[in-house]
Amino acid sequence: xxxxxxxxxxxxxxxxxxxxxxxxxxxxxxxxxxxxxxxxxxxxxxxxxxxxxxxxxxxxxxxxxxxxxxxxxxxxxxxxxxxxxxxxxxxxxxxxxxxxxxxxxxxxxxxxxxxxxxxxxxxxxxxxxxxxxxxxxxxxxxxxxxxxxxxxxxxxxxxxxxxxxxxxxxxxxxxxxxxxxxxxxxxxxxxxxxxxxxxxxxxxxxxxxxxxxxxxxxxxxxxxxxxxxxxxxxxxxxxxxxxxxxxxxxxxxxxxxxxxxxxxxxxxxxxxxxxxxxxxxxxxxxxxxxxxxxxxxxxxxxxxxxxxxxxxxxxxxxxxxxxxxxxxxxxxxxxxxxxxxxxxxxxxxxxxxxxxxxxxxxxxxxxxxxxxxxxxxxxxxxxxxxxxxxxxxxxxxxxxxxxxxxxxxxxxxxxxxxxxxxxxxxxxxxxxxxxxxxxxxxxxxxxxxxxxxxxxxxxxxxxxxxxxxxx
RNA sequence: UCCCCGGUAGCUCAAUUGGUAGAGCGUCCGGCUGUUAACCGGCAGGUUGUUGGUUCGAGUCCAACCCGGGGAGCCA
Numbered sequence: 001x002x003x004x005x006x007x008x009x010x011x012x013x014x015x016x017x018x019x020x021x022x023x024x025x026x027x028x029x030x031x032x033x034x035x036x037x038x039x040x041x042x043x044x045x046x047x048x049x050x051x052x053x054x055x056x057x058x059x060x061x062x063x064x065x066x067x068x069x070x071x072x073x074x075x076x077x078x079x080x081x082x083x084x085x086x087x088x089x090x091x092x093x094x095x096x097x098x099x100x101x102x103x104x105x106x107x108x109x110x111x112x113x114x115x116x117x118x119x120x121x122x123x124x125x126x127x128x129x130x131x132x133x134x135x136x137x138x139x140x141x142x143x144x145x146x147x148x149x150x151x152x153x154x155x156x157x158x159x160x161x162x163x164x165x166x167x168x169x170x171x172x173x174x175x176x177x178x179x180x181x182x183x184x185x186x187x188x189x190x191x192x193x194x195x196x197x198x199x200x201x202x203x204x205x206x207x208x209x210x211x212x213x214x215x216x217x218x219x220x221x222x223x224x225x226x227x228x229x230x231x232x233x234x235x236x237x238x239x240x241x242x243x244x245x246x247x248x249x250x251x252x253x254x255x256x257x258x259x260x261x262x263x264x265x266x267x268x269x270x271x272x273x274x275x276x277x278x279x280x281x282x283x284x285x286x287x288x289x290x291x292x293x294x295x296x297x298x299x300x301x302x303x304x305x306x307x308x309x310x311x312x313x314x315x316x317x318x319x320x321x322x323x324x325x326x327x328x329x330x331x332x333x334x335x336x337x338x339x340x341x342x343x344x345x346x347x348x349x350x351x352x353x354x355x356x357x358x359x360x361x362x363x364x365x366x367x368x369x370x371x372x373x374x375x376x377x378x379x380x381x382x383x384x385x386x387x388x389x390x391x392x393x394x395x396x397x398x399x400x401x402x403x404x405x406x407x408x409x410x411x412x413x414x415x416x417x418x419x420x421x422x423x424x425x426x427x428x429x430x431x432x433x434x435x436x437x438x439x440x441x442x443x444x445x446x447x448x449x450x451x452x453x454x455x456x457x458x459x460x461x462x463x464x465x466x467x468x469x470x471x
Numbered sequence: 472u473c474c475c476c477g478g479u480a481g482c483u484c485a486a487u488u489g490g491u492a493g494a495g496c497g498u499c500c501g502g503c504u505g506u507u508a509a510c511c512g513g514c515a516g517g518u519u520g521u522u523g524g525u526u527c528g529a530g531u532c533c534a535a536c537c538c539g540g541g542g543a544g545c546c547a
Contacts, residue, residue, distance in 0.1 A: 343544095
């Protein structure tokens with residue numbers, strides 16, 4: 001599996017590379033808690049904690065990842081979600097009966113395995129389990145995923161099983177780290193989590209295509225494409241807020257950057273400007289990279305992601321205006337001044353950069369109706385896009401919101417939006433409006449970037465795409 | 472919606488100018504006392520995406536359709 005962002009089709013999964021199971025602080029706290037079978041004398045432990053039990057008899061609860069065997073030796077690779085370890089069954093030591101029983105379970109059968117922990121240089125990871133007892137919990141025959149490299153269609157159709165493999169588990173651990181980092185940073189900075197509704201009465205921005213559905217007898221509802229407008233209301237109540245949940249786009253996009261259901265973080269701040277938003281983008285992305293580097297070294301190895309790339313994601317990030325970015329494109333692409341940047345334009349602008357790039361002050365025509373205009377030059381909307389390096393594209397879009405009631409009414413009319421649906425939004429300008437700003441961060445694009453994935457579909461447990469809604 | 476690529480064994484792929492459809496992996500059986508995607512030997516496994524056409528003969532050529540992948544647009 002050698003996927004960079006430029007690799008077209010390459011989703012083979014080398015299941016049989018293994019975790020190192022050096023002691024890991026993250027796992028040790030939960031080690032004993034997860035025992036579901038009270039062991040008489042042998043403690044039930046997680047593989048990640050095995051090093052602490054050298055010389056002792058322990059029980060593992062896991063699944064058979066792979067087996068190698070000869071007439072008198074078996075090597076059972078066992079995974080339990082915390083790591084991977086090799087179990088040794090020697091016919092001479094174990095006896096014929098146990099040896100035969102240990103040889104029966106198929107790949108991905110669930111097992112309880114008892115044995116003694118030994119340090120051994122020949123074992124992957126340095127420790128192995130000399131097996132004294134094996135109990136099959138749930139049988140598995142003809143497990144569909146094998147050592148063979150698989151194609152994307154097959155893997156995605158078997159996503160519920162693919163999840164057990166090395167790359168998906170590493171990716172999901174990093175996704176978890178990123179989610180926790182985001183919540184930690186925002187709470188530290190005084191943000192309150194306020195969740196936005198998934199059902200909405202109308203388009204938030206009027207541009208993207210919405211999924212619609214019947215909301216009881218006579219009403220149409222839509223799945224939200226953004227919680228931002230609701231966050232503006234919440235910011236007027238709590239000052240600094242964020243929502244973090246799924247967003248839905250019915251765009252018929254089939255690219256490695258698109259999902260129909262994706263997770264979006266949307267912070268919103270009262271009494272804040274475009275500059276404040278850009279500062280928050282920087283500090284948040286910097287902290288995310290630092291947390292992944294700190295918490296997920298093993299996963300980065302599993303994903304063959306070079307940590308040096310992430311070590312460079314340290315603020316400050318370069319910033320430029322749309323106007324400056326457009327000048328870079330002169331004679332490089334077929335870009336037309338005044339248009340939004342396309343994917344080739346983004347790549348040309350960010351070529352050679354190893355940090356995200358903040359592009360601000362956009363032609364108001366290409367931005368949403370609620371964007372505030374630059375008081376110094378009304379041609380520009382006070383928006384900012386953050387473009388990730390390595391071709392991962394736009395991971396953040398945001399800016400300062402318009403506060404003037406008459407201006408917004410005019411924009412709603414110009415964009416042919418149903419004004420009734422926005423009365424509540426206009427109320428926010430009628431009753432104590434303040435300068436405010438925020439942004440939306442695409443979680444899967446961020447995860448894909450941190451992990452070096454070829455496609456955002458690997459950055460979410462069960463991807464929803466134009467042609468795929470199973471499993 | 473548009474452009475490009477693909478669909479052959481459970482999986483990953485081969486099959487010369489149109490001429491009897493193959494290999495590896497996996498399963499199963501056998502061999503092997505330290506394997507590292509173990510290795511070695513063997514069995515089984517197919518209406519070549521669908522429909523129609525050209526031809527003595529189609530996996531191969533033509534048409535339509537279905538499904539998937541990549542990209543564009545749009546976006547996070």
